[in-house]
Amino acid sequence: MRPIVAHISLPALAHNLAQVRQYAPHAKVISVVKANGYGHGLLNVAQGLTDTDAFAVLSPSEAIALRDAGYQQPVLLLEGVFSAEQLVDVDRYRLDMVVHHAAQITWLQQATLSAPIRVFLKLDSGMHRLGFQPADYQHARTQLASCANVSDIVLMTHFANADVSNGVTQAMQTVAQVMADQPYQRSLANSAAVVQQPHTHADWVRPGIMLYGATPIAEKTAASLGLKPVMTLQSALISVQEIQAGESVGYGSLFIADKPTKVGIVACGYADGYPRHAGTGTPIAVNGKLTRTLGRVSMDMLAVDVTDIAEAQIGSPVELWGALVPVDAVAQAAGTIGYELLCAVASRVPFKVYG
Template identity: 55%
Template sequence: MKTSRPIRARIAPAAILHNYRLAKSHAPQAKAWAVVKANAYGHGQWRAVEALRGEADGFALLECENAVALREAGVTQPILLLEGVFSARDVRAVIEHRLTCVVHCLEQLELLVRNGQFTAPVALYLKLNTGMNRLGFTPETLGKAWAILQQLPQVDVSLMTHFAEADGERGVSEQLERFRRMAGDWRGPVSLANSAAILRHPTTHGDWVRPGIMLYGASPFAEISAESLGLQPVMTLESAIIGVQDLVAGDRVGYGGTFTADKPMRIGVVACGYADGYPRHATSGTPIAVMGKRTQTVGRVSMDMMACDLTDIPEAGIGAPVTLWGEGIAGSVPADEVAAAAGTIAYELFCALAPRVPVSLDETATVNRK
């Protein structure tokens, strides 16, 4: 999509590959599902798949129709449906297209029994609820699940769970112990580790790990930067200054006048707002870069525009380049810092990128970029 408005997002495929390899280096004995759900966390499912097509051990996503589309496009690696099947049609697609299917409740197992005509083994991941309390079998329902599985002789079973606090102080020990109790003497394949567990809890690596946010260059830890982890940013959101205002002390900026100048200031107006996916709740002081210099936002983010402080960047005028997050010609602004200032996480920034923002590939980035 082309637009005369200066805002755009750039995606660096080489950075996705670098980050995938980094995940693999932390779990060298495991295979890795490249998680491309939610349109690859807002980066574009097909862009992520093409970046990893030659190296990914497998891809993980949600929608059966998207998995089928990957198969029809020639993707031969295993494809994991993270929420499993929702209909008889999904069951038929799992069998026909050799998809790997998470099963998290008795109803899904019964759906498979009723609608599956298994002419070849189908790979299933039995999900155990070890404390996240979203999806998964509990100790009370797991026995019945195993009983139903006996009616499906043409299946290859793996076990999985999802950690709620792999990035926090409580860690994974409690959930890991619950998993071990529920699994009993299970000696088959397991998949446990998300991005945080891959980086922090090597005892969870098992047979398959599931890197998600780390693929896209953001840190899974609030207190540790992506750069210090060796991750490379994949998405850069950039725009330009489209207006300049000179303020005197007492002047206010934006809707609601939430920012008041306490001295003479020079303010730049950026072509970016919440309709582009920038968080409306980002407060004054959120980091931004203009012409290679870090500065901060001022006032409330509006639908199509936002303001930033140009007082110490006198060379910046209309047309000056701006980096909202990522690594742009206007400077580097880690998405994690923007997210923290806005009281959210980088996951949300990436996923919220609006369809009206043009996206292009940054082919200048390389896997070995420092």
Template identity: 50%
Template sequence: MSRPIHAKLDFSALEHNLRAIRRRTDARVMAVIKAEAYGHGLVRAAEALRAADGFALLDLQDAVRLREAGFRQPILLLEGFFAADELPLLAEYELASVIHSSQQLAQLSAYPRRGGLAVWLKLNTGMNRLGFTPAQFTQVLETVRRHPAVGEITLMTHFAHADDAVGVEAQLACFDALVGGQRLPRSLANSAALLRYPQTHADWVRPGISLYGASPFAEVSAEQLGLRPVMTLASEVISVTELKAGDRVGYGGSFCAERAMRIGTVACGYADGYPRHAPTGTPVLVGGQRTRTLGRVSMDMLSVDLSELPEAGIGSRVVLWGEGMPVDEVARAAGTISYELLCALARRVPIK
């Protein structure tokens, strides 16, 4: 028999989440499926998201995979091209490219082809990660407009604080001041801005984490946002141990029993994608009942508290995150974010 750990993917939830997002906006939806669709699988996630108006990802070969699989929507490379010799492939497969740097602008300027290349021009309005500065904007836009290979131009930016108290107002004001007179399509909103700031929706929204049923906000759950989890990481209890007061659990003995306890060992560890740094007390479901992890997470196993679950034993189903156990809650307990947990699912974990 194989190890009982597996990830179940509910693609009806992905479709549900897309519909939930559409109800919030009249903008076109550019579904973000980078990092193998946040760990859910590029092509299978795209199949479930066929109703999206477009797809955004990072890798040129992934974009080609989608085209060859029959997807005809706009496909956007979020970091653009990395070398001039990629430009003919963009044209061949009708792929849109973000342009965010002077190096890319120079490579585009040397490209001899005429017509058809869709460009998303990225403005740095305060994230200070990618994009042209406000001082560069007017000249860069004019250069892109004049290039004979460029077709449609979309103007975009990315918010640094859409998910926290700082908000989007300063960046939005910067963007509006720069592009106010331009009659060009615009894209600003990631999941957080889409859900919280309708004034950012513009022509294209770019939902990512919300599509997969997780919340971009620390204080608002996915359920409160009308979202359903797509990935459920589940396993089983494979061993049960009785502890007495003073017994320690796992590497380093970081957990010490203060009383007699009953604990279970679960077939899941950091080599499966569960966070090694998750502390004692991280929530988990065993047999549908909430309990907690104990001690240090090992490569292939972790320990859970069965003291208040007398019916739990070897073979009991364990949900690490997903259905009934929000990935956001697990991530918060582990001092990380749901994005990291979903993207870190190991290849060795079977998908059902």
């Protein structure tokens, strides 16, 4: 068996959830576990988030998986239903749903449910992705308030720029105008807003990436925010060789040594989810010591500089990302974000849950 494995830490998840509550002590927490738990495994992460007040997923199938596993907390469908037929599962599994367009209201009005459900009415406060326009929001709310299939309404929006210090100013002005003097709870804050926009916390916060120990704010490290990495992507050296000055490593000969260099080959490549565009110098750790990648990442392997790690040998452990190598640092080297790397770990990589 190849040595690559993704370790998932339940204690780190529980710690990060507790950290959310430190940032937003007066709000209830909807833990966002869509995209297969941000690549960690939906039911894996649910084990570490048993103290959450609610879960949020993308599809009814994810919600059903949580229910079948015994989770009784509210489960919110972040994009609502995609057809009237899906309301059967919403009713059967007692799910909450976002309502962001008029057709969903019509489906609710026409449905026959065993009991009313809670809906989150989404306002487009400037992101222009999903949600009712401010001019249409009150009418949508009135329709839902009079709908026999709706038990409760939570007013909701999503911020486009919560990671910028003043990035929610305009959005919050819209929220204040549209949601003022309404007898309903509100859910506004994503991870970035949880961390640095305390005036947006309201009644329900919706942390996502921060639960997994990556940063929602480019200028701040996850560690500086008190977060712990949940996933450690680990492999091992499967070859060690020495090259001379002028010799190259990998496809395209992108790395050419300027001095004698000891090169380790790691059993991990872009088919495992490691970013192909992570060039020479991307941080990596061998035997617990930080070093750098060399040359182009290939499908199943990548090269690392072990010149200054005398004990490096075949079988030496390698951390691709985790406690020593923040996933955000690898993402930055590859020109992307930590979210993408965590979500992109391939199905051929085995997962081991501990804690």
